[in-house]
Amino acid sequence: MNLRRDVFQAIADPTRRAILLLVASQSMTAGAIASNFNTARPTISKHLQILTQCQLLEQEQNGREVHYYINAEKMKEVADFIEPFRKMWDERFNKLEAIMKEFKPKQ
Amino acid sequence: MERKTKVHAEEGKQEIVITRAFDLPLELLFKAYTEPRIVEQWMGTKVLNLENKKHGSWQFETTDAKGNVLFRANGTIHEFIPNQRIVRTFEMENAAFDIQLEYLEFEQLTAQTSKLNMHVIYKSVAIRDQVLKLPFAQGIDMAHNRLQAALSNLN
Numbered sequence: 668m669n670l671r672r673d674v675f676q677a678i679a680d681p682t683r684r685a686i687l688l689l690v691a692s693q694s695m696t697a698g699a700i701a702s703n704f705n706t707a708r709p710t711i712s713k714h715l716q717i718l719t720q721c722q723l724l725e726q727e728q729n730g731r732e733v734h735y736y737i738n739a740e741k742m743k744e745v746a747d748f749i750e751p752f753r754k755m756w757d758e759r760f761n762k763l764e765a766i767m768k769e770f771k772p773k774q
Numbered sequence: 775m776e777r778k779t780k781v782h783a784e785e786g787k788q789e790i791v792i793t794r795a796f797d798l799p800l801e802l803l804f805k806a807y808t809e810p811r812i813v814e815q816w817m818g819t820k821v822l823n824l825e826n827k828k829h830g831s832w833q834f835e836t837t838d839a840k841g842n843v844l845f846r847a848n849g850t851i852h853e854f855i856p857n858q859r860i861v862r863t864f865e866m867e868n869a870a871f872d873i874q875l876e877y878l879e880f881e882q883l884t885a886q887t888s889k890l891n892m893h894v895i896y897k898s899v900a901i902r903d904q905v906l907k908l909p910f911a912q913g914i915d916m917a918h919n920r921l922q923a924a925l926s927n928l929n
Contacts, residue, residue: 760779
């Protein structure tokens with residue numbers, strides 16, 4: 668359950684989704700991935716670490732280079748992509764709740 | 775932690791159920807659905823029309839800073855029972871999702887808490903799945919556009 672939530676947190680970030688999109692077509696080294704972003708290299712490394720930890724990405728040693736590739740099985744697990752939909756409603760309802768807590772009927 | 779908002783979507787079915795428990799008395803929850811000014815605040819859209827009665831109609835619209843319409847939706851209210859139930863249709867204009875049917879059920883839990891049960895029925899399983907994926911697809915698009923922008927900056 669915890670792991671599942673981590674996966675959704677991982678894909679909730681736009682940079683991490685962009686990384687998944689990049690790596691989806693071909694395996695890439697961290698350097699090649701980072702060169703696609705204006706973001707600092709350590710930030711991209713951090714994103715790669717999170718994606719690897721929740722198993723959306725896998726690493727493969729290729730001589731001296733480490734290649735990242737998509738874990739298709741794991742991606743399929745989140746393929747229903749319901750979480751962003753749930754989150755959208757959750758945020759709306761949180762707003763509704765906050766507004767109505769402040770609601771004062773007119774005298 | 776128990777999730778406050780739950781989405782139940784069974785594989786291969788053309789319906790979904792969204793449930794949410796609110797830290798609000800039932801009357802206040804219901805009011806949030808019927809007062810145009812309040813609907814506007816939490817839905818983030820302009821309410822052009824909202825007739826809270828059987829055979830009434832509604833229309834919402836969102837425009838950008840230049841006045842271009844980004845989103846417009848409308849529908850008819852089929853049943854309106856204060857503090858209990860609203861049954862209405864929902865049609866997103868200029869979108870290929872066809873018309874959906876929504877059953878909103880409002881329920882008192884305690885004097886200070888309430889619950890909403892939103893049962894939505896779509897024309898087909900495929901359309902339901904498309905609607906469910908919409909927020910994710912928008913996220914991907916946004917990430918993709920940012921990526922494109924980043925790439926063109928490099929050139």
